[in-house]
Amino acid sequence: MQNASAPATLSSAPASPAPGNVSSVRPRIVVVGAGFGGLTAARGLASAELDVVVIDRHNYHLFQPLLYQVATAALSPAEIASPVRAILSRHANATVLLAKVVEVDKEAREVLLEGGRRISYDTLILATGARHAYFGHDNWEGVAPGLKKIEDATTLRRRILLAFEKAEAECDPAERRALLTFAVIGAGPTGVELAGALVELARRALAGDFRNIDTRSSRILLVEAGPRVLPSMPKSLSSKAQAALERLGVEVRLASPVTECDRHGIVVGTERIPVRTIVWAAGVAASPAARWLGADHDRAGRVKVQADLTLPGHPEIFVIGDTALALQADGTPVPGVAPAAKQQGHHVARTIRARLSGAAPPGPFRYRNLGTLATIGRKSAVADFGFVRLSGLLAWLLWGAVHIFFLIGFRNRIVVLLEWLWAYFTFKRGARLITGGEM
């Protein structure tokens, strides 16, 4: 893959009907990104008379909603990631390519890969997701990493566990205090879930393992610029979530934009708080798909798409998931959540199949909000289904059930369920490893 002299065709392997740059008989659909949107689209095209090529930089599909549990040592990476090849193994019309896309040539209808290879397409589906955004403070990334990739999660796990180790060895009380202070910036679902998990790690899982520090005295701050936690949820649930977080011991700071972020800590308003571990959960920016396409995009980099999720003027290019800015009937954007990406993947697959068979297209995409959920900690979560709002134990059980159900792969479902049961009954964490680098 890193071979710069790699040939320009997708493949010329002898045995199988490999797609080449010469137009094959069957139309070729190239899907970039094997997240919720891309994978759903590829699976939705399984039985169609076309070739599907799925390109991703990673060899696995990552279940991002549980990534914070890897960062807080509750789950192992492999428990929330499944190899894309294995997922699509029985889809005879699907080819998986581990590669990094660097450009799209709309005129030639080709995707350019790192190393110079070109993959031609008849239809392109861009589902490349998002990264975190620092709103002009890109230099904060080093001290306040975000949480989108497996490597982000293991890096964060490393930093969190090392903070306790350093505190144990530290003699200066002020420095020890700073090492035992953790700041999560941004109180959306990821921030809320991370803060809750951090409290449990400090108060329960690590308690008793150290000799010179009391991990239960750790301070976990959840800092939010807006007026409430979980801003996408109804106000009543925001209050309930905040109360539950505070009961757990999280210090919730609302209407508190962070104005400075460095290795000494954060500045909130005029107050400087010494913190050694900062997590960024405040903002996302779309992947560079808009740049590849030279397309119209919003401030967050999301590509503006039409009602059928195609790029204006390019019915052969679909953009879905966190990469796309799709407007709903009321003018608000489709939210950047997994169910929305999946629904868009389905919709695109239906559209392509309709085109293939000459049937009428399925009409404009409409996002169906099936409900939103956020867990706060042990036996505590909030859920909003429009017609009913839940909080507490019931919402927590529902949260668990939904996440197990949507995990890909029977094995992962079983293993995650067992890890959760074990953690519930023992209060311990199964993946407390500091890996990658010598301390």
Add this chain to the structure above:
Amino acid sequence: MQNASAPATLSSAPASPAPGNVSSVRPRIVVVGAGFGGLTAARGLASAELDVVVIDRHNYHLFQPLLYQVATAALSPAEIASPVRAILSRHANATVLLAKVVEVDKEAREVLLEGGRRISYDTLILATGARHAYFGHDNWEGVAPGLKKIEDATTLRRRILLAFEKAEAECDPAERRALLTFAVIGAGPTGVELAGALVELARRALAGDFRNIDTRSSRILLVEAGPRVLPSMPKSLSSKAQAALERLGVEVRLASPVTECDRHGIVVGTERIPVRTIVWAAGVAASPAARWLGADHDRAGRVKVQADLTLPGHPEIFVIGDTALALQADGTPVPGVAPAAKQQGHHVARTIRARLSGAAPPGPFRYRNLGTLATIGRKSAVADFGFVRLSGLLAWLLWGAVHIFFLIGFRNRIVVLLEWLWAYFTFKRGARLITGGEM
């Protein structure tokens, strides 16, 4: 930990009875290394009237015998690693320190840590293990990594899985062939187990997931300089193991010293074999403990110890496990295996407790060979218990039972057992992740 201005005492935390450099009332035992030997020694001193300080570079105890299963995507790192703090959490006299030892000051009786801190000891136990040795070919390490640490295993997993990915995208048949060739150098237990696991990965777990290559055509070479595989086992079991490997599809090359090793492949005798993935399982060298001590050592760097496992002239310094060269009654060295390290840890703990109570020391250390086991693949292993030798299914079941039994932690036992059952029935691998770096 990385703070160069850290104070010179172990700790001056206010609340707990932290050990300082001033001699405390209770004698302090410093254990360097939380492997099989060090951990057994620390646990063996649990109820004694002394302070135990366990120092390790990692925050976890690693069950090295199963590391090859992480490298071949069968297990996740956290499934064979347990946090040292959690293991020793209930041992009130034990303190755990995450730190890197850089020197030992025998005169001052102090261990020097990276960053300048000094930890004084009354008794020192060095159990720092071994790394792989390249017998004067240190430049081979880059192309032929060994397997001792978690990072080694995830790096190797990455290389192995990437080789298949690159082969899938490769058009040149010769290069594809080289990418699908894997060489394991050294046919001791690790090499044999790795070769067997690689065959299963290629023939079973990955079969059907690729479109342009047939992973079942992969070539797995096991190259050994000596005359037989598993040289530490009886000849009859070596033959059985070799036959089993060959039935699986491993190409066993005996009496074949590797004379060259580079990114194009290996040279065996006069034959150059194009290989893109090489694993080093041929030799180990002790950790730098001999250098720290300025002690007499053998070619492999093992510290020559007396019958009671102490350094000559230093009854307060014990060296155990792979770091030590302890001779048996017949003049042969105690083998570098986990049971030997554990027995030595027990013996040292007994000696220290005897000294404390003024009782007679337990006499010279004697290694009791409880049997050796090596697995080859599905339903196939060899076992030697002296009085009885087993091979095939029974040895395989025994191998599995023994390894589950000796894993530390109930959770790990359950999870590994489930992973194995799942792999047995589905032929799949649970941890097929290419992580760390962008391809």
